[in-house]
Amino acid sequence: MSDYLWDKSGEPDADIEHLENLLGTLRHQPRALELPTEAHTFQSRRTFSRPALAVAAALVVMILAGVWFGVVQQRDARRDSPTIAANPATLQTTTERATEATREATPEVAVQTTPSNVGTESKTAPGIEPERQKQQVVNFEPNRKFRTRVATRAASPKQRRRLDADGEHGVRSHEATEMAAAPTPRNTRPELATLAAADLAERQKAKEQLMLALRLTTAKLSFVQTKTNEKSRGTGGAKPVYEERNRIR
Amino acid sequence: MKSIVNAFVRITVASLLIALVSIASQAQTAAAAAADTSGKLQIAQLDRLASKAAEFINVNMDERLLRLVPSVLSNDPEEKDVKEVIAGLRGIYVKRFEFDNEGAYGAGDLEAIRAQLSPPNWSRIVEIRSRRDGENIEVYLLTNGGRVDGLVVLSSEPKELMVINIVGSIDLDKLAKLRGQFGVPEDLEYETKPRTKRQ
Numbered sequence: 001m002s003d004y005l006w007d008k009s010g011e012p013d014a015d016i017e018h019l020e021n022l023l024g025t026l027r028h029q030p031r032a033l034e035l036p037t038e039a040h041t042f043q044s045r046r047t048f049s050r051p052a053l054a055v056a057a058a059l060v061v062m063i064l065a066g067v068w069f070g071v072v073q074q075r076d077a078r079r080d081s082p083t084i085a086a087n088p089a090t091l092q093t094t095t096e097r098a099t100e101a102t103r104e105a106t107p108e109v110a111v112q113t114t115p116s117n118v119g120t121e122s123k124t125a126p127g128i129e130p131e132r133q134k135q136q137v138v139n140f141e142p143n144r145k146f147r148t149r150v151a152t153r154a155a156s157p158k159q160r161r162r163l164d165a166d167g168e169h170g171v172r173s174h175e176a177t178e179m180a181a182a183p184t185p186r187n188t189r190p191e192l193a194t195l196a197a198a199d200l201a202e203r204q205k206a207k208e209q210l211m212l213a214l215r216l217t218t219a220k221l222s223f224v225q226t227k228t229n230e231k232s233r234g235t236g237g238a239k240p241v242y243e244e245r246n247r248i249r
Numbered sequence: 250m251k252s253i254v255n256a257f258v259r260i261t262v263a264s265l266l267i268a269l270v271s272i273a274s275q276a277q278t279a280a281a282a283a284a285d286t287s288g289k290l291q292i293a294q295l296d297r298l299a300s301k302a303a304e305f306i307n308v309n310m311d312e313r314l315l316r317l318v319p320s321v322l323s324n325d326p327e328e329k330d331v332k333e334v335i336a337g338l339r340g341i342y343v344k345r346f347e348f349d350n351e352g353a354y355g356a357g358d359l360e361a362i363r364a365q366l367s368p369p370n371w372s373r374i375v376e377i378r379s380r381r382d383g384e385n386i387e388v389y390l391l392t393n394g395g396r397v398d399g400l401v402v403l404s405s406e407p408k409e410l411m412v413i414n415i416v417g418s419i420d421l422d423k424l425a426k427l428r429g430q431f432g433v434p435e436d437l438e439y440e441t442k443p444r445t446k447r448q
Contacts, residue, residue: 054256058264065268203321206314213308213341214331217413218424220402224386227377 288391288399288416289340290365294358295412298346301353308343312417315340330423337418345411354410359403362412363387366401383407397421 003010299305315335322328335341346354366373366389375388384406391399397420402413 050253050256054260057257058260061261061264062268069272203317206317207321209308209310210318213343216343224375
């Protein structure tokens with residue numbers, strides 16, 4: 001048997017040669033691949049290249065991160081500014097001490113809340129002549145929360161109807177709010193007095209805390225001043241606080 | 250398509266990392282700058298001493314509370330002075346601990362505060378050390394262009410620790426005018442200017 005079919009050695013078989021000639025036209029031809037025209041047109045239609053897409057995505061992510069950071073900072077700033085730092089226990093201690101400390105310096109304060117003077121709280125010290133009492137009228141400015149509550153709760157139904165009617169005739173909403181907050185005997189209720197008293201109490205506590213802090217500070221600075229004066233007289237020691245401040249100026 | 254997704258993921262992760270590092274460094278810088286120039290010290294860590302203290306005074310007055318005070322101050326000369334003193338302030342913070350025994354607080358407690366009072370913003374203008382009484386007082390000022398923007402008094406005794414932190418524009422002359430009020434003895438030499446008699 002011939003090995004021609006196996007390794008092309010030996011006598012070639014005529015049939016095999018014929019088949020080789022027939023199929024030889026289909027054998028591999030080493031040449032560049034010719035892509036169809038549609039493929040070229042498809043590539044050229046792409047709007048964005050890969051790097052451009054990637055850069056755009058990165059930019060979007062960075063912008064989002066920046067926006068998020070800004071929002072977080074704003075929220076933190078908002079949270080930091082209007083906080084009340086005093087805890088009740090501390091405040092109580094502080095209040096008691098400050099009250100003792102400032103009792104001699106400031107007259108006792110009594111809050112008189114009557115239907116006619118809710119809007120302007122008057123602080124009256126016993127034993128002070130009427131002229132002086134006039135000077136002690138505190139300009140109480142209700143905050144926004146207070147005004148809103150006044151507008152929504154304190155106005156009587158009749159007053160609300162009047163406000164609504166005024167609103168239809170061109171009165172602005174903030175004017176209506178101010179009208180609702182105006183201290184008239186009709187809109188005076190116990191909750192108003194409670195609110196005003198709570199606000200005033202907060203202010204009084206703040207004052208007591210301040211007085212205590214100032215008392216401690218001035219006492220300590222006085223002591224420092226005395227000590228430094230003693231030293232500067234004797235041994236030329238440290239300069240007094242106020243002289244040093246003047247030097248800095 | 251797969252390579253596009255891979256490239257997208259890589260670049261996104263890299264961008265996120267860069268953004269995170271940038272945000273962290275920005276936040277750190279902002280916090281450090283705020284601590285340095287605002288004049289407000291971090292003294293909340295001292296609160297743990299309150300449990301050991303026989304007496305603890307804690308005054309925390311931020312700007313909002315300070316703005317409440319003038320409305321309840323009268324026109325008396327004394328309270329008028331207080332109004333003037335607090336006009337430029339943004340906060341007053343005082344912590345005072347009185348202990349029954351010595352050694353209730355450590356040097357580390359003081360060092361944590363001194364570390365925040367570093368130059369060039371802060372300058373220590375007075376230091377009093379008394380070996381006899383064991384009393385140490387340090388006064389620091391935060392100055393910005395010749396203006397006093399913060400004051401810290403650090404006072405430590407064997408059985409007492411007090412930190413006073415006043416934040417904001419301080420007029421020490423006006424503060425000095427408060428002498429003789431609120432229990433402060435008037436006979437202490439306190440002012441540099443001659444005292445004028447009040448009307």
